[in-house]
Amino acid sequence: MSVILSVENLKKYFPVEQTFLDRLLGKEKEYVKAVDGISFEIKRGETLALVGESGCGKTTTGRLVVRLLEPTSGKIVFKGTDITFTKESELRKWFRLKAQIIFQDPYASLNPKMKIGEAIEDPLLIHFGDKLSKKERKEEALKIMSKVGLIPPEYFYDRYPHELSGGQRQRAVIARALVLRPDFIVADEPTSSLDVSIRAQILKLLQALKREFKLTFLFITHDLATAYYIADRIAVMYLGKIVEIGDTKETILNPMHIYTKALFSAVPLPDPKLNRNRKKIKIKSEPPNPINIPSGCRFHPRCPFAEEKCRKEEPPLVKIGKNHFTACWLYS
Amino acid sequence: MTLLKVEHLKVEFATVNGSVKALDGVSFTVDKGEVVGIVGESGSGKTTLGLAILKILPPNGRIVSGKIVFDGRNLVELSEEDMTKVRGKEISMIFQDPMTSLNPTMRIVDHIAEALIVHYGLSKEDARSRAIEALTAVGIPENRALDYPHQLSGGMRQRVMIAISYALKPKLLIADEPTTALDVIVQDQILDLLKELRNRQKTSILFITHDLSVVADIADKVIIMYAGKIMEIGSVEQIYYSTLHPYTQGLLKSIPKIGNSGDLYTIPGNPPDMLNPPPGCRFHPRCPFAEEKCRKEEPPLIEVSEGHYVACWRCVK
Amino acid sequence: MESLVFFKNILKALGKTHSLEEKMLKVGLVLAAALALMAVLAPYIAPYDPIKMYTGDPYTPPCLEHLFGTDSMGRDVFSRVIYGTRSALMVAVISAAFAFAIGIPLGLISGYLGGVFDRVATLIMDALYAFPSLVMALAIAVALNSGGSASVSSIILNTAIAISVVYIPSYFRVIRATTLSVKENLYVEAARAIGAPPLRVILKYIAPNAVTPAIPIICMNFADAILTAAGLSFLGIGLPPFYPDWGVDISKGWKDIPNGVWWTSFFPGLMIFIATLAFMLISDALVEYLNPRREGMRS
Numbered sequence: 001m002s003v004i005l006s007v008e009n010l011k012k013y014f015p016v017e018q019t020f021l022d023r024l025l026g027k028e029k030e031y032v033k034a035v036d037g038i039s040f041e042i043k044r045g046e047t048l049a050l051v052g053e054s055g056c057g058k059t060t061t062g063r064l065v066v067r068l069l070e071p072t073s074g075k076i077v078f079k080g081t082d083i084t085f086t087k088e089s090e091l092r093k094w095f096r097l098k099a100q101i102i103f104q105d106p107y108a109s110l111n112p113k114m115k116i117g118e119a120i121e122d123p124l125l126i127h128f129g130d131k132l133s134k135k136e137r138k139e140e141a142l143k144i145m146s147k148v149g150l151i152p153p154e155y156f157y158d159r160y161p162h163e164l165s166g167g168q169r170q171r172a173v174i175a176r177a178l179v180l181r182p183d184f185i186v187a188d189e190p191t192s193s194l195d196v197s198i199r200a201q202i203l204k205l206l207q208a209l210k211r212e213f214k215l216t217f218l219f220i221t222h223d224l225a226t227a228y229y230i231a232d233r234i235a236v237m238y239l240g241k242i243v244e245i246g247d248t249k250e251t252i253l254n255p256m257h258i259y260t261k262a263l264f265s266a267v268p269l270p271d272p273k274l275n276r277n278r279k280k281i282k283i284k285s286e287p288p289n290p291i292n293i294p295s296g297c298r299f300h301p302r303c304p305f306a307e308e309k310c311r312k313e314e315p316p317l318v319k320i321g322k323n324h325f326t327a328c329w330l331y332s
Numbered sequence: 333m334t335l336l337k338v339e340h341l342k343v344e345f346a347t348v349n350g351s352v353k354a355l356d357g358v359s360f361t362v363d364k365g366e367v368v369g370i371v372g373e374s375g376s377g378k379t380t381l382g383l384a385i386l387k388i389l390p391p392n393g394r395i396v397s398g399k400i401v402f403d404g405r406n407l408v409e410l411s412e413e414d415m416t417k418v419r420g421k422e423i424s425m426i427f428q429d430p431m432t433s434l435n436p437t438m439r440i441v442d443h444i445a446e447a448l449i450v451h452y453g454l455s456k457e458d459a460r461s462r463a464i465e466a467l468t469a470v471g472i473p474e475n476r477a478l479d480y481p482h483q484l485s486g487g488m489r490q491r492v493m494i495a496i497s498y499a500l501k502p503k504l505l506i507a508d509e510p511t512t513a514l515d516v517i518v519q520d521q522i523l524d525l526l527k528e529l530r531n532r533q534k535t536s537i538l539f540i541t542h543d544l545s546v547v548a549d550i551a552d553k554v555i556i557m558y559a560g561k562i563m564e565i566g567s568v569e570q571i572y573y574s575t576l577h578p579y580t581q582g583l584l585k586s587i588p589k590i591g592n593s594g595d596l597y598t599i600p601g602n603p604p605d606m607l608n609p610p611p612g613c614r615f616h617p618r619c620p621f622a623e624e625k626c627r628k629e630e631p632p633l634i635e636v637s638e639g640h641y642v643a644c645w646r647c648v649k
Numbered sequence: 650m651e652s653l654v655f656f657k658n659i660l661k662a663l664g665k666t667h668s669l670e671e672k673m674l675k676v677g678l679v680l681a682a683a684l685a686l687m688a689v690l691a692p693y694i695a696p697y698d699p700i701k702m703y704t705g706d707p708y709t710p711p712c713l714e715h716l717f718g719t720d721s722m723g724r725d726v727f728s729r730v731i732y733g734t735r736s737a738l739m740v741a742v743i744s745a746a747f748a749f750a751i752g753i754p755l756g757l758i759s760g761y762l763g764g765v766f767d768r769v770a771t772l773i774m775d776a777l778y779a780f781p782s783l784v785m786a787l788a789i790a791v792a793l794n795s796g797g798s799a800s801v802s803s804i805i806l807n808t809a810i811a812i813s814v815v816y817i818p819s820y821f822r823v824i825r826a827t828t829l830s831v832k833e834n835l836y837v838e839a840a841r842a843i844g845a846p847p848l849r850v851i852l853k854y855i856a857p858n859a860v861t862p863a864i865p866i867i868c869m870n871f872a873d874a875i876l877t878a879a880g881l882s883f884l885g886i887g888l889p890p891f892y893p894d895w896g897v898d899i900s901k902g903w904k905d906i907p908n909g910v911w912w913t914s915f916f917p918g919l920m921i922f923i924a925t926l927a928f929m930l931i932s933d934a935l936v937e938y939l940n941p942r943r944e945g946m947r948s
Contacts, residue, residue: 053515053517053518066842068841089846092844092846096843097844100843103838103839105835108835109835111836112836113857122840126843126845176839180843195373196543196583196586197582197583197598197599197618198602199586200598200599201598204595204596222516223588224516224590225545225590226588228589228590228591228592229596252590253590266516267516267590268520268523268548269545269589269590270545270548270572270587271572272549272569272572273569275548280520282520283517286488286518
C-alpha cells in the first residue's frame with residue numbers, strides 16, 4: 001500500500017492539575033490542547049516536515065504517531081492497522097519494530113551507563129534475544145554502525161556516550177533506530193542540538209539511509225531551511241492545528257496562510273542584502289497559551305486581516321493549489 | 333571611533349585532564365555603535381570571549397595575557413572593585429537563558445530599578461519611572477511591570493534583559509546567543525529591538541552566536557572563530573560575498589538555504605579536542621586545501637583588503 | 650568493571666587537585682581502611698584475648714603493658730576495643746545490606762509506577778521514617794531477641810535487622826526521588842520506543858542511573874548504623890557483657906567515671922567517634938564528587 005501512516009482528527013489534551021481549592025470551588029477542568037484535531041497522510045518513501053513554533057503541537061504529534069503517548073481522540077492508522085488505542089504490550093510485538101523515533105538531544109537519548117554497542121544491540125536483544133546468538137547480534141550492530149559512519153565500528157562499540165562527540169552520538173542514536181529495519185521514522189529536530197558544521201553531515205546521512213533502507217520520515221523541525229532541503233511535503237502547525245500543508249517548494253516559496261507568511265518572512269537568511277531588502281509581514285505579540293484557545297480561527301487575535309467570520313467560525317483546510325491546502329477564510 | 337580593542341588575548345581553563353587554551357591570541361576592534369557578530373561552534377571560544385571581557389570567567393578560568401582596552405582603559409589590569417563599576421553601567425551582558433539571570437523573587441520592574449539605583453544613584457521614584465519607560469520601550473506593557481520572571485515567556489524575559497540595558501545605557505552590550513532558545517518570530521522581534529538599541533543609544537553590540545543567518549541579519553562586522561582563534565574578520569558583505577577562509581566557506585556551503593535545492597557541502601571531521609588542538613593551522617585536519625605548511629606553521633591574521641582579515645596560508649599567497 | 654573505573658576516577662581526581670573535600674575523602678578512606686583491617690586482623694593485632702579476665706589487675710590505668718588500661722574484670726581494653734570493630738562493622742554492613750536490598754527495589758518500583766502503589770508505599774515509609782530511630786530499633790531488637798536462647802551471631806543479626814528497618818525509609822526516599830527524576834530522561838523514553846518492556850526499562854535504564862546518587866547515602870547510613878548499634882548495645886539489646894563491643898563496654902564503664910576510671914569508657918567512645926567520622930567524611934566527599942555541577946571542571 002502506498003500510504004504508510006494516516007492520521008484523522010487527532011487530538012491530545014493534557015489535563016491541567018487542579019488545586020484542592022479549585023475542586024472545592026467546582027472550577028471546571030482545564031486542558032492544554034496540545035494537538036486539537038489534525039489530519040494528514042504520509043505516503044511510503046515520503047518525508048513530511050512538520051514545522052511550527054514552540055507550543056504548536058509538533059513534538060506532541062511526533063510522540064503520538066509512534067504511540068509514546070496515547071491520543072485523547074482521533075485515529076492513527078499505520079500500514080493499514082488502527083493503532084490509536086492499542087495496548088503497549090501489543091505494540092511491542094510488532095509496531096515497535098516498524099516505527100522508530102530519533103530525538104533532538106543525542107546525549108540525553110543515550111543511557112549514560114550503557115556502552116554504544118550495547119545500546120545499539122538492545123533492540124535486537126529485546127525482540128530477537130532467543131533467535132540471535134551474541135555473536136550474530138554484535139555482527140548486526142557493527143554492520144549498522146558502519147552504515148551510519150561510526151568507523152571503525154569496533155572502536156565505537158566499546159565506548160560510552162560521554163566519550164563521543166555530539167555528531168557521533170546522533171549517529172549512534174540513528175543506528176539504534178535502524179537496527180530493527182523499521183519502515184517509518186519520526187525525526188524530532190535531529191540536528192538542532194548539533195554544531196553547524198555537523199548538521200549537514202547528519203542531514204545527508206539521513207537522506208542516504210532513507211534511500212538505502214527505503215524509509216519514510218516525519219521530520220519535525222523549527223528550521224525552515226532544513227525543511228526545504230530534506231522534505232517532500234511540509235505542514236505548518238499553529239496552536240495544535242495544521243494551518244497549511246503542501247509540497248515543500250510550493251508552500252515555502254508561495255505561502256498562503258498569514259501565519260505562514262509571517263513565520264517564513266521572520267526567518268533570517270544567510271545573505272545580508274536579501275535580509276535588508278525583503279518585505280516582512282510582522283505580527284504582533286506572543287502566541288496565546290494552549291489552555292485558552294481563541295474562538296473561531298485560533299490565529300485571529302494576531303492576524304492583521306481578521307474579520308467577523310474569523311472570530312466566530314474555525315476555517316477548514318481547503319485546497320488552494322495542486323496539493324496545497326490552507327485553513328483560512330480568505331481563501332474559501 | 334574605536335570603543336573596544338582586544339589585543340592578543342589568551343584565556344586558559346584548568347581542568348582535571350589538563351589545561352584548555354580556550355582563547356589563544358585573539359585580536360579585534362569594535363567601533364562605537366557597531367554590531368560585531370562573533371560566529372563559532374562549540375570549542376571556538378566565543379562564549380569565553382564575552383566572559384573574559386567582563387572578567388566573569390568561572391573559577392577555573394583565567395586571563396593569561398593580552399589586553400582588553402575599553403574606552404581607553406585596559407580592563408585586564410583593572411581591580412575587581414573597579415570592574416564592578418564597569419559591569420552593567422558601561423558594559424552589560426545578556427545570555428541565552430534569561431531565566432538564570434533574573435531573580436525569581438524580584439518583580440521585573442525592580443530588576444531595572446535596582447540597577448538604576450546602584451549605578452546612577454537615582455531615587456526610588458525616579459528609578460521606578462525610568463524602569464517602566466524602559467519596559468515600554470522594549471514592548472512590555474506597563475500592566476506587566478509588576479510581574480515576576482516565571483510569569484513571562486522566554487521572549488519577554490529576554491526583553492526584560494534588554495530593558496535593563498536600555499535603562500543603564502551601556503556603551504557595549506555583549507549578547508551571548510540571545511535568540512538561540514527563542515522561536516523564529518520572537519527572535520525577529522528581539523533582533524529588531526537590538527537594532528533599535530544600537531540606533532537610538534549608539535550602543536555597540538558584540539553578538540555571539542553560531543547562527544550565520546542571524547548574523548547576516550544584524551551584524552555590521554563579522555568575526556569567525558575556530559578552536560580558540562580568529563579565522564576571518566570582515567564586514568558582513570565581505571564575509572558573505574567575498575568569503576576567504578576555507579572554514580567560513582565550508583560553513584556557508586553547508587547550511588541549507590531556502591530556494592536552493594542543491595546538494596549540501598559537508599565539512600569533514602569533528603570540532604577539535606581543545607585539550608590537544610591540532611598543530612599549525614587549527615583547521616588543517618578538516619581543510620580540503622591543507623598543505624604541508626598548514627600542518628606545521630600557524631598562519632597569522634593578515635589584512636588582505638580594507639577591513640578584511642584572514643588567517644590562512646592559501647589566502648595570502 | 651564500572652565501579653573499578655569509578656574508583657580509579659576518584660583516585661585520579663584526588664591526585665590532581667587538593668581541595669578540602671579531597672583531603673577529607675583521603676582521611677575518611679584511610680580511617681575506614683584501618684578499621685576494616687583492624688576487624689579482619691584482630692587476632693593478630695590484639696595483644697591479649699579480649700574475653701580473658703585478669704590479664705592484669707582490674708582498673709589498671711593506661712600503661713605500657715595495657716595501652717588503654719584494663720576494665721573491672723582485668724580485661725585489656727585495647728584488645729577489646731580492637732575486637733569491638735568486628736561487631737560494629739558487621740552490624741553496619743549487614744544492616745546496610747538489608748536496607749539496601751529492600752529499600753532500593755521498593756523505591757525504584759514506587760518511583761516508576763507511581764499511582765496507588767506509590768502513595769501507599771510512601772505513606773508507610775514516611776510513618777517508619779517519623780519514628781525516632783533508636784526507639785524503634787530498640788523495640789524491634791528486643792522483640793527479635795526475646796527468644797532468649799540466642800547465640801552472639803544471631804543477636805548481631807537481629808540487631809542488624811532492627812537497624813535496617815530504621816534505614817529502609819532513607820534508601821526508599823532517595824531512590825524514589827532519583828527514579829522520579831531519571832524517569833523523565835529522554836533515554837528512558839527512547840528505551841520504550843525500541844520496545845523495552847517495563848522490567849527491562851527499570852533494570853537496565855533507570856536503576857543504574859538512579860542508584861549512583863544513593864552511594865553517598867549508603868556511606869552516611871553506615872556511619873549512622875555504627876552509632877545506632879553502639880546505642881543499642883549500650884542500652885543492652887542482649888549481647889553478653891563479656892563480649893567485646895564498644896557500646897557494651899561503655900554501658901559497663903560509665904558508672905566508674907566518677908571514681909576516676911575514665912579509660913574504660915573513653916576509648917570505646919573514641920572508636921565510635923572515629924568510625925562514625927570516617928564514613929561521614931567519605932559520604933560528604935562523595936556527595937561533592939558526584940555533584941553534577943562539577944561536570945564542567947572535569948572537562
